[in-house]
Amino acid sequence: MAGQSGSVQQQDSLNRYLLFFPHRKNIPVDVHSFTGVETLSQPYRYTLRFTSPEQNLPINAVLNQTAEFVLRAPNPNATWHRQSPWLPVRHINGVITSFSRIKSSGDEAFYECVLEHELALLDRNYRSAVYIGTSVPELVTKLMQDSGYFDGYNIDFDKLSHTYPRREMIIQWKETDLTFIRRLLAEVGIWFRFENHDQVPTETVVIFGDSAGRYIFRDKKLPYVRNSGLTSYNEYITDLEEQHTLIPKNVLVRTYNYRDPQSPQTDKTIETHDIPDGVTTGREYHYADHYLTKGDLDGEEGETATFYARLRYERLLNDQSILKATTSDPELQPGMMFTPTGPIPDSFKSGYLISSMTISGSRAEHYRATLGGIPYLNGYSFRPALLARPVIAGSVPARVAAIVGDKTYAGVDAQGRYCVKFDFDLDEQREGFESALVRLGRPYAGDKYGFHFPLLDKTEVAVMFENGDPDRPYIAQAMHDGARPDLVTNRNDTRNIIRTAGLNKIRLEDRRGKEHVKISTEYEKSQLSVGHLVDAEGKPRGEGVEARTDNRMTLRAAKGMLITTEAQPRAQGQQLDMADAVAQLEKALSLARTLQQSALTAGADPVETDPQTMLKQTMNMLSGAGILTYAGEGLAQVTPQSLQLSAGKDLIATAGNNATVNVVKKLSMAVGDKLSLFVRKLGIQMIAGAGDINAQAQRGAMHMLSQQDFTLTSTEGKMNGSAKQGMQFTCGGGGIRISPNGLVTIFSPTGIELKGPNLKYDGPESAQVQTPSFNKGAFKQRYQLHSPDDDQQILANKKFRMTSSSGQVIEGMTDSDGYTPLIDADDLDTLKMELME
Template structure:
């Protein structure tokens, strides 16, 4: 176009401060803040920097006396240069408000927000009023999204690019609008008709044209495959495959496989993969042009006309444009005949309008290592978790968290074991300090990997005083009591204890002492199972209580040789004396129940791993064995009951002593038989009654029967008669 029809102007603020434009270079691109570098002149040689820096400014490109293009922004850089006789040189950089986000970085957490919502909040925070979102697709909320020390601008771009959003700027005289959308095809087209192509740059063209057009195709990634993992659906690989468009001129086997895909929901996997593939193929078909039509703006499509190749006369969309201009009139110093004239040209990169161009994806910030956090939850609560045992934490860097259940999302907790309905589970409790690591270094995937003590969470025992104690000690929920597994490795005094404060219940093993923190006074050696409440010992297949020596567990745990030997001897004695008594008119002795019980004890361990292949074991019998004796004592009463038989056998003596009465009652027979000794029944002071209430009494002796009364008389009475026999006579 005729360069003499052009003019460049620049004003700061509300137009109160105007400069002459000497040179300018405007760099603008899709998904990038623009940069307008200006070389200026002014008759003012002492401009207050406060009037310029961080103030709005407007650059105008005039054509035929009318504004053909505005560039509005905020002044980021201002330099005063040399001064001539009449003018002073200045340099200035104009950028959008979006560029200010690069000046701020932060650590913070966004929860349950979609990327469009996060971007809106971010720009509102920076007071970017002119922001327009054009959203055509669903964008799922992100459960947990962290800004991990990166700049606000990097966060803005990273999230936008991951989500498949593009942005560009729209200008008018007093503002610039940031436009963000998830569809490029439906965006603006430039006004004023098609852009013309002319291969003859020489001469003074009457209208703007493109005089250079170079079209290129590049071999790029043809397929994108991504996978990711979600613990809620561990068997589903969330794999997505996408093939690129317009692959007619290249091979289709060039695949990029990325893991992790940075998505946790399958619904987000496809658009994530699609955006990444488009980013890799962003320059698969591209045109490089030059000319002087200032209407070319990134994101705004136009129709090309006049190219000798017909298929190039199509709709194109600029993705990057660099404008340059020089205005010699602005260099005037003193000479009235100084050269006049304006030059302007542009260089641009174009893609076909129907290409859904996307920028290259940006890497997520990687966390350098584990971080410290504190477990948090609702007020008044001590344990706060979900169905997976996940917890919420407060990071020291989080300025927005309120140390409550809203500080973070649910965060997984690594356990020592984690199986299918089995494993280890110890949920970090509110107030505990935890170590948080990040899966794949991803700031959005925290996981609790450990716990540490600190000043407000002291160890169970004072250290290093009790460094020999190893313990697992819990705390009563909303109480002060505890359960504990404690191991004491004191030299020559090792012990272990499993304890509960409820009922002071405990199993102590080894070298028994009072608690070490209380002095550790000896209490004995071996084991103690005790409680202030109730106790029970149950064994469905038999129980052996024995004091038989078994050094270092050298035999089976039901080794019962001594008790079986004693029971066999007792059975033999009972049979021998019982049979003998029966032969001499004694009451018959039934040894079968005793034998059954003896066999049950003998077979007690049959079928166990050390007595496998043996049958008849597993009867619920109790065997008591004490090689040095068994004593049962109580200051109250003792009851011994049997549903069937009670067999009491002693190889030597059985002695029954009562301070008052000995009462023997039998529903049938009572048999007393002494094989080789005496049978004496004596009352020392009271009378003796020998009575058969329904039958006879017989007193028989092989030799003599003596009846005597040492003090008074012998009285024999009968209702009918008394018969005395001697030598066959009566």
């Protein structure tokens, strides 16, 4: 600590106190008096009054100039050993932050200046800033070096007892750099003091400590003497004072960490035998300290729950016993530990740590320092008092910053958090790392459910802070601005709109009489419009409901679907109200039953009404997975291509009036078992306007019966009749019989009349008629086998077994296209198919 400047030492003065300006060595000054304040974790400040023969010292010669203030004492051995007449005691370096000319005389002028450590200059730098991924010691070092007043050698964090983690983000909000540094250090319990460089006394090192290991332990014993009004050449200590207060017995800290909602809490008590019993009571509870983990048992791991609980209790211990004293020793300074000797109070016996001092001295008065401090206790250290953390009221504007990659989409992390660029942040060098990841406040959230519209790069957001804490931001809401205007303005203020950047949209129009809802996406222009339909320019284009897409559309309902034009005025009634549709089904069933009875009476095969009855039951209230379609004024299905109606079981068509089938080219009907046609009143009319009529009973008989006349006529051709086993025409008991061998017999019970102008008898003649043959295997078909879940997955080259409802079993193998061989399909009932491998 002791040292001196050669230039100062050369000054020929009897003054114990010297002031020297290294950059203006020609300024003659003589210290008149001084006062000083030195406190742990604060820059020291000395107010110096001096005289100078120069009546008008230039302001820039003193203000903002480095200076050295030297305290020295006479050397008692100087005469005998030819040593320097002065011994250096303290060397205080700094910069002049205030300069005043107080008065002057004919010989000299009287000035006053303030000397402070360079760290005090950081109190002139006021700002708001964001710091990412740094620890408290690292950030303090950076701020000091960025100021230009410090290099690595005069910043000493080398002997910290704790390890301090890097924080995601630290925000400086409307603070000077010095206030910000002192606040951060106090929050983690790091204090600092000043010490002259051991090699260069004109340089001052800032020593940072977080334990008693960084105290200055002085071996020198300083005697305590009671104040008698006399003076002494030797240094001493006097006016010992002590003040004791009750403190809480323990400290509880708790916080909420959304990353792990089971927030750790620690109830921590520090025990020390140096505190008398019964001087603690109560408990102090602190919420929302900045930590993420519980930490080790003794709080040695920095910035954990246990660490902060211990830190807060140590601050209480610092305030429990306040010790004061007065001394004449100029070597004492904050951060120094010493033990007074003599009849001292018990509180001073364990050692006395100086935490603050107020100093004064002059040409006329001896050096005097009033000390403030605490007793030395094993297991705890001095902790600077907490500075008020700034509170950010309201919101702060910011913009979403894409983390990495494509900025077309939201840059969220695995937890759905965003990086933001605060508008007050002047640092433009951290693209993609402008802030820690912050959460987005939403009106609804839960376990993998909630409400989240991703925010894109450059979106303006209003950021708020939990309890106003600058280090706990969250996005409160997104905002429109001049560059990104609102989608609802005075031009369309009757609309309520949700629209994404990809133009997915939900629009709700509230204009009276023109209300509508539209849900749309740009992909294939898929849209659902409800109500008053308008085009892109707001012009009407319809009413009701419209669903459209440039691609495919599917309607799927597992339990049934009702499509109806039955009215429900003002949305009254139940979902499955279908009275008109059910009435129509019952009417069709009644008509079918009436015609069924008529067919039975006429001897025709009756209409089967059981499937129709079952279908009506299924459709009624959609008790089964069916589709019921009803249209009060008619129903049309039209296509310029093909229309297929297919039923796995029964196909039923009922008309209360007429049924018309118009086919331009060919009408084909194939029936597996039987075709039964019954007409109740007006008969059957079959006319071929061109071409033949071909009626065959290929495996049975043909019967044609009429109650009245039966006419066979060929207007321009001939009529042929043939039969392989014989023919017979009869009427009234007589007739013509032709046997299979060609014998013709004419018989009559009353007589035979032959009329004609000629009757000719010739020899035998035979007519050969080719009898059509019928292919017994005409009804054959093959089947293509596929996976039950995917009709595109063909089962090729697979062995199968097919069992018909009659019990017939057919085995075979599918070909490369999954087809079976041709199978006799006389039995068109249910077929059971199974694979054999």
